[in-house]
Amino acid sequence: MNGTQGGAPVIQLENASFGYADRRVLSGVTLSVEPGEVVAVLGPNGSGKSTLVRGLLGLTERLGGTVRLFGEPADKFDQHWRIGYVPQRHTLSASVRATVREIVAVGRLTRHKWWKPFWHKATDSAIVDRELEVVGLADRAGTDVATLSGGQQRRVLIARALASEPDVLLMDEPTAGVDTANQEVLAQVLAKLAARGTTMLIVTHELEALEDVVTRIVVVRAGRIGFDGTPQEFHSGEDHTRADHHNGHHHDDELDPDHHPDPGRHPLPGAPGAGPLDPRRRTTP
Numbered sequence: 459m460n461g462t463q464g465g466a467p468v469i470q471l472e473n474a475s476f477g478y479a480d481r482r483v484l485s486g487v488t489l490s491v492e493p494g495e496v497v498a499v500l501g502p503n504g505s506g507k508s509t510l511v512r513g514l515l516g517l518t519e520r521l522g523g524t525v526r527l528f529g530e531p532a533d534k535f536d537q538h539w540r541i542g543y544v545p546q547r548h549t550l551s552a553s554v555r556a557t558v559r560e561i562v563a564v565g566r567l568t569r570h571k572w573w574k575p576f577w578h579k580a581t582d583s584a585i586v587d588r589e590l591e592v593v594g595l596a597d598r599a600g601t602d603v604a605t606l607s608g609g610q611q612r613r614v615l616i617a618r619a620l621a622s623e624p625d626v627l628l629m630d631e632p633t634a635g636v637d638t639a640n641q642e643v644l645a646q647v648l649a650k651l652a653a654r655g656t657t658m659l660i661v662t663h664e665l666e667a668l669e670d671v672v673t674r675i676v677v678v679r680a681g682r683i684g685f686d687g688t689p690q691e692f693h694s695g696e697d698h699t700r701a702d703h704h705n706g707h708h709h710d711d712e713l714d715p716d717h718h719p720d721p722g723r724h725p726l727p728g729a730p731g732a733g734p735l736d737p738r739r740r741t742t743p
């Protein structure tokens with residue numbers, strides 16, 4: 459993984475808004491992610507977490523504010539290989555016959571000019587092997603992906619994202635719909651990536667599975683950033699949310715702003731206007 463040039467944040471949002479057609483879903487988002495941070499993005503269903511990730515990638519319309527990626531304005535940014543993306547609820551279609559290795563090799567495409575034959579370089583092959591090893595699927599390289607479990611397919615998609623050797627990995631609910639055993643494997647994969655310094659932004663409802671990996675927590679509530687701080691600050695400030703997480707349940711009203719003091723009147727730690735935890739500041743412990 460390469461570092462960022464000139465020490466710029468990996469992701470930098472200033473007062474950004476995103477939405478669909480004329481509908482504004484997220485407003486006033488100011489957020490900066492530095493190299494090496496592992497940020498969990500939490501929030502109730504429909505609060506705008508996926509919209510945030512897709513907005514960063516330019517897949518959801520930006521309706522205001524600015525987005526910079528590695529210091530460059532997002533609309534000028536063209537080094538797409540630097541951002542690995544694992545989309546939400548995406549598994550590999552049973553209608554396409556491909557081996558695990560072939561799917562992961564697709565991740566190398568962004569590193570090559572499309573008109574040049576690319577599958578000839580030993581380095582490509584070695585990188586695909588390495589990422590299969592990282593996600594624990596080296597022994598499945600020749601297996602038809604359609605025969606893998608949902609959790610294994612998520613790992614294939616993570617390996618595919620890693621194969622472009624990105625500087626940041628954006629993952630939208632990588633552990634959703636995955637059984638507990640596979641969740642643990644996925645958590646180990648993410649821990650390995652964190653140990654090698656990979657910057658990550660992970661949308662999740664299963665914080666407890668990733669607790670050892672995450673260095674920072676951002677909560678999206680009703681289209682705004684409601685909290686931005688360390689896991690310690692998160693837990694000390696929001697006890698009943700912690701209880702929900704530790705029960706392992708996911709409720710639609712989890713982290714619902716109705717269940718919390720109005721952040722405008724009683725700001726939570728890290729909420730905009732809450733004082734010491736400015737959402738723009740880097741909060742890596």
Ligand SMILES: Nc1ncnc2c1ncn2[C@@H]1O[C@H](COP(=O)(O)OP(=O)(O)OP(=O)(O)O)[C@@H](O)[C@H]1O
Nearest residue numbers: 478483501502503504505506507508509510546678
């Ligand atoms: N393609 C779309 N067109 C129009 N509205 C959309 C689209 N995708 C999402 N929305 C709406 O935007 C809002 C935020 O959705 P989003 O998927 O970002 O929430 P989320 O926090 O990721 O939810 P979940 O936890 O259920 O994945 C929702 O009201 C949703 O209905």
